[in-house]
Amino acid sequence: MTDSPSVEQGELLVDPTDSRRRWPELTPPAGEAPLTPDEASYVRAARADSTVTAYRADWAEFCDWCDRENHDCLPAPAAAVSGYLVTLARAGAKISTMSRRMAAIRFFHAVRDLPDPTSPARVTTVWEGIRREHGAPPDQARPLMPPQLFDLVAATGTTRQFRGRPAEPDLAGARDRALLLVGFWSALRCSELCALTVDNVLPHDRGRTLTIPSSKTNQRGEHTELVVLPYAAHPDACPVRALTTWLKLAAITEGPVLRRVSTGNRVTPGQLHRASVNRRITALAAAAGHDDAGYSPHSLRAGFVTWAHLRGASDREIAAQTRHRSLASVGGYVRVENAWTANAATNMGI
Template sequence: MTKPGRPAAPAPTHPVAVVATESLTADEARYVDAARSANTVRGYRADWTDFTTWCHIAGHEPLPADPATLTGYLTHLAGRGLKVGTMGRRLSAITFAHAVHDVADPTTNARVLAVWEGIRRTHTTPPAQATPLMPPLLHDVLDACPTTRRWTTRDPEPDLAGLRDRALLLVGFVTALRRSELAALDLAHLAEHPRGLVLTIPRSKTNQTGAHPELVVVPHGTHPHRCPVTALHTWLDTADITDGPVFRPVSKGNRPLPRRLHPESVNTLVRNAIERTGTDPSGYSAHSLRAGFVTHAHLRGATDRAIAHQTRHRSLATLGGYVRIHTAWDDNAATQLGL
């Protein structure tokens, strides 16, 4: 800890800087960069920056951090009303920063553990769950996707943003992909099959090294108007996408841009699509497609094992969180009291 009244100089804001770059070969530096996913690195950087900024203002040394510094920081975060999950992520970034710089991890200190346990017991709340997006609302959302762009200076054209949204909604629902997986999907990951398409997911939240690529199916739909395979082919053919990212931004001039959607943009597109139906999009996100698949499949009689085959959940118990609210009324004596 620094002396009172003497603010510490800000520590490096990039905790993944393991060693001095001049000591690495070009190949070594490339492997260091590949050691963590881009999302993880962004999260660590943001969390580490928050911690070092607080330390600078409070006059503490962030690296190595004194246990009292860490408990003060946690108390500060709890006082601001941050969620326990967010605070836990900040601790993970601090742990990682200390590990890669070969200094003692302050998060294992008894004082820190005691304060952290007290915060968890006091402030833990049930995690907010995305509202499932599934039929019949999903059908309304699909029907509300625009189909034609009209201009004053040129002939009407197919609305590429509408075609993309329709394909993204259908594929996202049927495949139960996470938003990061939808954004990362490339044309090379699609393989034709007599029963539809097979998607190869090189990396995922539970398969970050890509040692065992995961397969997800996209079956032909019973109703041609709601077929995810047809919707995807229509988007790709109309936008003339022959390689690279599958889902892309569309310009104001109705042209696909040569880059992939950002994962956060997938959230925005889902909410906007729901709002077009006149439904309040609060509570909905890209995860609503995954939650909607699990819930709808369960209500239609699919087994947990069959659902997990598509969602790639490693624990069948995790699936229960998606369907608990919708099945709470099933065979429940509270509905038979005659009150």
């Protein structure tokens, strides 16, 4: 079962005339004044674009399931939600996927001032049973760290040759080197890396300081988070040099840092997105002979945490860079690579 069977190539396969499935507009009850333009603007900002996309797909699938099972989806009875969860669980859906589907169902009801259909005891008890029976540790991205990281860096292009044009720097290659090295050293989440702008990169005598206006754990931007990007001893491993070279070659002075590059070796205004980052990492891993490693965009962040552990950094020091609020979350990155380090079982003397 796929995560979003109602979505194909980013388009929802739903009837646009079905009012139940349209993205709900927040409308005050009868007798109240309509939303002002400023209020409407803030309402739109209440959910990230990625959340809106996910909720649309999840809600569309729930409506499809209700149609097949002869349930109303809006308002949905508790039996519809519990039955839907059972169907998902029996089909092997992940707990995180089902949790997000429930969040979408709650949202579509809440924005229309309808009771939350996920709160009745019938639903909560079924949900608790599903979590106990089908719960599993979350999938963890394989860490991408030295020396494999440097294999991918070495696989990036350096020059391009086009008919009728002299040899020129490979802009996609320069961008990919910045993507890999900045992504690893900064330990940014993929969404943060893609959203990075020139204004977020501040000079420092020891490298660069990255300002992160909002993040997964700071969604409202109540405080600016800082990430350090230090100079590395070896030029080929240095994120600051890679970033500076990319920005200079691409003539980027404002806007997104990591951008798409056309097949004609021209930089476009648009920023990279997670799917593009995934394709680049997959392609470079294949070029470097690591195509079976299963690296993903999160592998850079996971690689930083794992490598830092192996180098003796404390969880608190790592969390200062990754911005994890819980040290237990940092410890969750401990994998096969460092499970044998500082472990009492390896020093028993027998």
